[in-house]
Amino acid sequence: MNEAADNLIRREDDAFIELALCYLDNEATREQIEQLDQVLKESPVHRQQFVTLAIQAQCMAEAVRPPAEAQRNYGKLENEDSCADVLMEVLEIEREAARRRAQERKREQSASCPVDSLDDRLRLFLGESNESVVPVRHVVIPRAAVYAVIGGLVATAAALVLAVYTMLFPPEPPRSPTIAENSGASGPVAAIPPAAMPISATRLVAAVNPQWAAGQKQWQAGEQLPMHQPFELMNGLLWLRFDNGAEVIVRGPARFELLSPTTLSLASGEVFTRCEGPSAHGFIVQTPYARIVDIGTEFGVRTDDAGTEAHVFSGRIVMTSLPDESGVASVTVPLDAGSAGRVTLGDPQIRTMEAARPTFIGRNDFHTHVLAESGSRYHRAMAFSHELRRDPALLAYYTFDADSMDQDRVRNVALTTAGRLDGIVTGAQPTARPVVMPGRFEQSRALNFTPIGNLAAWVEVPHDSVFESIEELTLMAWVRRAPHDGGTIVSKRASDTQVSFQMSMFGPQRPLIYTNALQFGSGNAASVREPFVRSDPVLENKNNWCFVVTTYRQGIVNFYVDGELITTRKAPLPLGFCDSPIRIGAAPTTLRTSGPDPFQGSIDELAIFNRALSPEEIQTIYQATRP
Amino acid sequence: MVMDQYTIVRTLLRDRTRLLAYIWTIVHDEHLAEDIYQELSELVLRKQDHFQDEAHLLRWARRAARFRAIRALRQRHSAPMLLSDETLDLLESHWNDADAQRQQMPIDALCHCLSKLSPYARRIITFRYVHNLTGDSLAQKLRRSRNTVYVAMSRIHRTLAQCIRRYELTQSRSS
Known part of the structure; x- marks a missing residue:
């Protein structure tokens, strides 16, 4: 019953x-x-x-989604701090997918979608070698990314996707030559696992202000880029997705070509590559000087007439210098996360150095540029900061953001000197150790100095040869001083009379001539006061974040506050020189000073240029980076 | 106290499956459901100062999703085929329960139970969820009648649900 x-x-x-x-x-x-x-x-x-x-x-x-997608997106969510960026990516990808679906809906339902790689796998799975599988609605990759992202927030979701996918689609034997065979490389490259069989071309997933060279097709997001065709991007950013799961961000200006579904030829410019998942391993970036082969990683490549640099941010790559015309043998070097290799014209040796992540536009940076277009002040400032880093006159640039801070180490993110001029927090620690705090934007970071009298800590940057032949100078920073006083923002000074440069900002509690003024100093002088000049006292109400700049050019010092020229002074001396280290947040204690005159307050976006920026440039930077 | 953006984003990501499933039950078109979810996410981020906690956000998101889903259906069809308002209201408490339980598919259980399916059932799952075949297309591919295929699908889902319950029970006992 x-x-x-x-x-x-x-x-x-x-x-x-x-x-x-x-x-x-x-x-x-x-x-x-x-x-x-x-x-x-x-x-x-x-x-x-x-x-x-x-x-x-x-x-x-x-x-039931391909494993490469799952792994890639699972990787994104290992760091939940990037959660917001992941969602932005999800939204952007979904927007693109929605546009595509709208287009597809316009077509007749009878139109067949192209058979994709799943079909091949499915035939093997089903044992139906001759049966054609024509999906009614094509599963677009972005959906898979979205699914895996969401599932991935509970970290095991990726495992689910992999497990289920693997169960439904057992691995098939390789049907194509391995990448090692394709590339002709030897040594460590030979150990690279085979890549997936290419089915379709590389897709331009998204683009930010792309400016293509004259006469070239204006490629749009969503289009598939053909192979064996040179592309020249004058400006802007592109996000490419290869069939094997590799993702590449191309930063203009750049000239490149897709040599195969797993190889990108970069004639000039910069790319950031992420190859998560076994199917993406073996992705190759080839430049005129080197071939870089991925072994499951995240790396950047920059190449120009002088040579090629490859920077590894996670995992490992294999860099092989290409033989030159003289027939000098090539060199192959494996590079691990945190390291970089450089090959220069006429020298096949690979010189290793430290990787400089902040000088590349990665995935989160790409989203920053996308969001900058929508008018977010923070993202606009960050996007501008990425461009500023490439200014050839920029000698040192400290953003103090998370990607440029490593405990006591403060990274210089200027492209021309990346890997050098990193600072170390030093001085009276831990008593007066500067701390990282929210900057002028809620999402950004700044360094906050809280000295106790003259008991101070600062960031010390070693001397570098780039400071030895300067004829012009710009010192620039966002600062928020304590209500009663400021202090030394940046200083490179050996003694009272030997000053490469110094910029200070004073509050109301200083003696009259210093009150609420900016000060600039440089020169090899006979007396302590001679190298210094001060602006008019215009900082009474500047207890909040303000943008301060001093420039030196041909004996003239200009002082700017919040993008406006406030005072022009004749410099008492030509620019001075000393080989002392730079101090951020304090000056050296000298015979005539009772202490390091430490800064009281926060410093952000400190930049040093070897030319005097024009008033228009300073106004532009202020407008682009102000809160 | 309002939620910060990070928590909002995290909630949207973590609860996406359920939100999508909710929208799907109204529009009964998974692609349209995704479009609406995308609009919804943008809307939630624009209104981020509005939410007090996750439960509030999810309730609000479902109301907004329901409104948008019905509007989208009406834009597409002059006489859209919908569940009645009364039914959708009645279902609401069950969705709230699912929120409270953070109801998700247990991963290991799903894997285990899929592996127990017959080759024919796995074939159906593959065609349905990998190739998105439904209705007549699915029936044609399987060389069965449409009705037979849906009977098979319903049995697969019931079997999976039972298997998952058993698996979880076993796991909880053993732990």
Whole structure:
């Protein structure tokens, strides 16, 4: 009797699930929907079953996705701090997918979608070698990214995708030559696992203000880029996704070409590459000087007429210098995370150095540029900062943001001197150690100095040869001084009379001539006061963040506050020189001073240029970076 | 106290599956559901000062999603086929329960239970969820009638649900 009742219940359950699935698949007739509606109204049990079924079906749909996507997006979420950026990516990708779906809807439903790589795998799985599988609605990769991102927030979701996918699609034997065979490389490259068989071309996922060279097609996001065709991007950013899962961000100006579904040739410019997942391993960036082969990693490549640099941010790459015309043998070097290699014209040796992550536009930076377009002041400032780093006159640049801070180390993010001029927090620690605090934007960071009298700590940057032949100078920073006083923002000074440069900002508690003024100093002088000049006292109400700049050019010192020229003074001396280290947040204690005159307050975006920026440039920087 | 942006984003990501499933039950078109979810996420971020906690956000998001879903259906069809307002209202408490339980598919259980399916069932799952075949297309591919395929699908889902419950029970006992 019980068994009969169970069977009856089971049959009813099956009928309900069948009806619900039919409805969810958009296959139900009006009558069936009315029937479903009626059942749901009457039965709380079926309502519960309906909700559970919808969630279960949604999970099923998310589960069966290619593993490369899952792994890539799982990687994104290991650091939850990047969560917001991931969502921005999700939204951007979904927007693109929605646009594509809208286009697809316009086409006739009878139009067949191209058979994708899943079909090949499916045939193997089903053992149907000749059966054609034509999906009615093509599963676009962005959806998979989105699914995996969301599932990945509970970290094991990626494992689910992988596990389910692996179960449904057992690995097939390699059907193409390995990358090592393709590239002709030897040594460590030979150990690289085979890449997936390419099916379709590389897709331009997104672009930010792309300016293509004259006469070239204006490629748009969503389009597939053909192989063996040179591309010249004059400006802007491109986000490319290769079939094997590799993602590449190209920063203009750049000239590049897609040599194969797993190889990008970069004639000039800069790319950032992320190759997560086994299928993306073996991705190659080839330049005129070197070939860089990924082994599951994140790396940047920059190349110009002088040579090629490859910077590894995670995982490992193999860099091989290409033989030059003289036939000098090439060199192959594996590079691990945190290191970089450089090959220069006429020298096949690979010189290793420290990787400089902040000088590249990565995925989060790409989103920053996207969001800058929508008018967010913070993202606009960050995007501008990325461009500023490439100014050839920029000698040193300290943003104090998370990507440029490593405990006591403060990274210089200026491109021309990247890897050098990093600072170290020193001085009276821990008593007066500067701390990282929110900057002028909630999301940004600044260094806050809280000296106790003259008991101070500062950031010390070693002397570098780039400071030895300067004829012009700009010192620039965002600062928020304490209400009563400021102090030394940046100083490079050996003694009272030997001053490379110094910029200070004073508050109301200083003697009259210093009160609320900016001070600039440089020169090799006979007396202590001679190297210094001060602005008019215009800083009375500047207890909040303000943008201070001093420039020196041909004996003239200009003082700017918040983008406006406030005072022009004749410099008492030509620019001075000393080989002392730079101090950020304090000056050296000298014979005539009672202490380091430490800065009291916060400093952000400190930059040093070897030319005097024009008033227009300073106004532009202020407008682009102000809160 | 309002939620910070980080928590909002985290909630949107973590609860995406359920939100998508919710929208799907209204529009019964998974691609349209994704479009609406995307609009919804942008809307939530624009209104980020509005939310007091996660439960508030999710309730608000479902109301907004329901409104947008119905509007989208009406834009597409002069006489859209919808569940009644009364039914959607009745379902709301079950969605709230699912929120409270953070109802998700247990990963290991799903893997385990999928592996227990017959080759034919796995074939159906593959066609349905990998290739997005539904209705007649799915029936044609499987060389079965449409009705037979839906009967099979319903059995697969029921079997999976039972298997998952058993698996979880076993796991909880063993731990």
